Amino acid sequence: MDDPVDAYTTRFQKQEREIKSLSEEIEKLKNPENLGISSQLAELREENARLKYRLNILKRSLQDENKKCVKNTKNISQHLKQSNQFNKNMLNINQHLQKLFGDAIRMAFPDLQNPPLSVAPSQQGRFGDYQCNSAMAMAQMMKANGQKVSPREIAEKIVENIPFNDLIEKAEIAGPGFINIHLKKAFVSKLLTTVLVNGVQPPPLEMKKKVIVDFSSPNIAKEMHVGHLRSTIIGDSMCRLFEFLGYDVLRLNHVGDWGTQFGMLIAHLQDKFPNYLTVSPPIGDLQAFYKESKKRFDSEEDFKKRAYQCVVKLQSKEPEFIKAWKLICDVSRNEFQKVYDALDIEIIERGESHYQDMMTDVVKEFEEKGLVQLDEGRKIVFPPGHSIPLTVVKSDGGYTYDTSDLAALKQRLFEEKADIMIYVTDSGQSGHFQLIFAAGQMIGWYNPAETRVEHAGFGVVLGEDKKKFKTRSGDTVRLVDLLEEGLKRSMDKLIEKERDKFLTAEELTKAQRSVAFGCIKYADLSHNRINDYVFSFDKMLDDRGNTAAYLLYAFTRIRSIARLANIEEATLREAAQSTEVLLDHEKEWKLGKCILRFPEILQKILDDLLLHTLCDYLYELATTFTEFYDSCYCVEKDRQTGEVVKVNMWRLLLCEATAAIMAKGFDILGITPVQKM
Secondary structure (H helix, E strand, C coil): CCCHHHHHHHHHHHHHHHHHHHHHHHHHHHCHHHHCCHHHHHHHHHHHHHHHHHHHHHHHHHHHHHHHHHHHHHHHHHHHHHHHHHCCCCCCHHHHHHHHHHHHHHHHCCCCCCCCCCEEECCCHHHCCEEECHHHHHHHHHHHCCCCCCHHHHHHHHHHCCCCCCCEEEEEEECCCEEEEEECHHHHHHHHHHHHHHCCCCCCCCCCCEEEEECCCCECCCCCEHHHHHHHHHHHHHHHHHHHCCCEEEEEECCECCCCHHHHHHHHHHHHCCCCCCCCCCCCCHHHHHHHHHHHHHHCHHHHHHHHHHHHHHHCCCHHHHHHHHHHHHHHHHHHHHHHHHHCCCCEECCHHHHHHHHHHHHHHHHHCCCCEEECCEEEECCCCCCCCEEEECCCCCCCHHHHHHHHHHHHHHCCCCCEEEECCEHHHHHHHHHHHHHHHHCCCCCCCCCEEEECCECCEECCCCCECECCCCCECEHHHHHHHHHHHHHHHHHHCCHHHCCCHHHHHHHHHHHHHHHHHHHHHCCCCCCCEECCHHHHCCCCCCCHHHHHHHHHHHHHHHHHCCCCHHHHHHHHHHCCCCCCCHHHHHHHHHHHCHHHHHHHHHHHCCCHHHHHHHHHHHHHHHHHHHHCCCEEECCCCCCEEEECHHHHHHHHHHHHHHHHHHHHHCCCCCCCC
């Protein structure tokens, strides 16, 4: 790569030579011998004035260039440092272009405050690879300030001031002021080689931050249902994204393991298994056990009184009642773990009980700052901008979910020192969390400009009748039943396609689990999480269109290309070091650019936490690969013998880069692909 400082130096030297030459011309004009012809005197004096004017311009230009060089030395050093990092990490091309055009806009219009910056991939490749559309918005802004400048003039000045870079081949102005950006193929080829040699590495991380994702969160003694499925899948994928990008991630399962319901559960346990302190109670169906205790709680007054007494003793932490509580939690925990194991979910349980001892101090802190009001025996807090209060203490002196969530917020901020906190629950809880976050800001626990605290809400899962997803009997769909049904249907689909005739029993089982759980996850993640979505096994197992089944099959086909050509992985790795990835064919160029958009996609999800963007990208990548494969021979075979006669290695490397990106995308979505399907 050319040295940018040398480039600046060359420009300075050229201007200095021109200044010296002009100075010599001016000195000649001053010599009386050169002024002997009176008829030419006026013309020579006029020329002298023009040369002086030009000399002054050049001197000013040289001074400006020197200032610019000094100003940009730090930026250039940073650029070179980053370029070295790009030798291993993937480059976010869009982000890099935004920096280049941001610098150009500031240099061209230094007096314009907060100029708009808009750089995006071009929708049609023939008009460039990316497009900067800032000029139109800047013209409107300048017009409002009393400056009338056309967008095209603005675009021209932006292009003139694009800093030194090794990414842009050319920037063309089109229409009223669009700037079409054409990338350098050689540089794009190098970026693809980086992926092939080093694997799919995240872009360089400016600062490692602590991230807490609160997700899944079922209630003890209750079955996990389809509502927990969304939180579990979405939360896990968010964690995987943050982890890949290099953040320090804490995955928290804020289970409902405290409260009045444990009084009735313990009272029922005492009646049904009186020797539970010495013999582990054989609770086969905790859900049925819960329903029995609830029925007694609602119909038997004596049982209800005893249940309340059990709550008091549990809260007082009497050993007998703590043991009963732990027994019930363990039974529930074991059932939850079956789901987490099936879906390959890692999560740390930290339930409501974890924060019980902190609640008194939280309430006291709000009281000391004069933020608590009394309301018919309750203690309430009104966060600013909200008409609904938080209840921090009930009229009977007990605490609430509000108190528990405030205690959790404070603990995560001050003890865990989280920089980012994401709460993944259904959208119905949005109002509650907005109150909690507003109260945390009001009391001074965190500044939203420095600490990101966000509720990532999601819609409802609907049945194919477009109503809330339930069983035929009207019960909530149990998650374990849903996963079992997925496994059954997945195997049926594989046998229907006669995969059992080509795969070993072990390979068939792996394919079954990959398709079943992959399709369930992808069906959720491929929809905008904010919206409701219709759950349909038939649609999610379809191997056409934007489904996990289609992508998993596409992935196995891409992986098989090198195998069919008898090219081993070691050979591909060696070729990646020495073979230039050619991008001469339009489909090669389109695929290469698509592969390198991966970091841009991840950055967008990091900003808005909408994972369907990654699903859409993987589908686009798969279809772009199909276009490439249909148009560009990777392996050429003899039509009669079927023997390989030619291997276009650079195209095989494009196949390998595509598969590597798809594999990492699957990993972030929590999907496990297989080599054979």
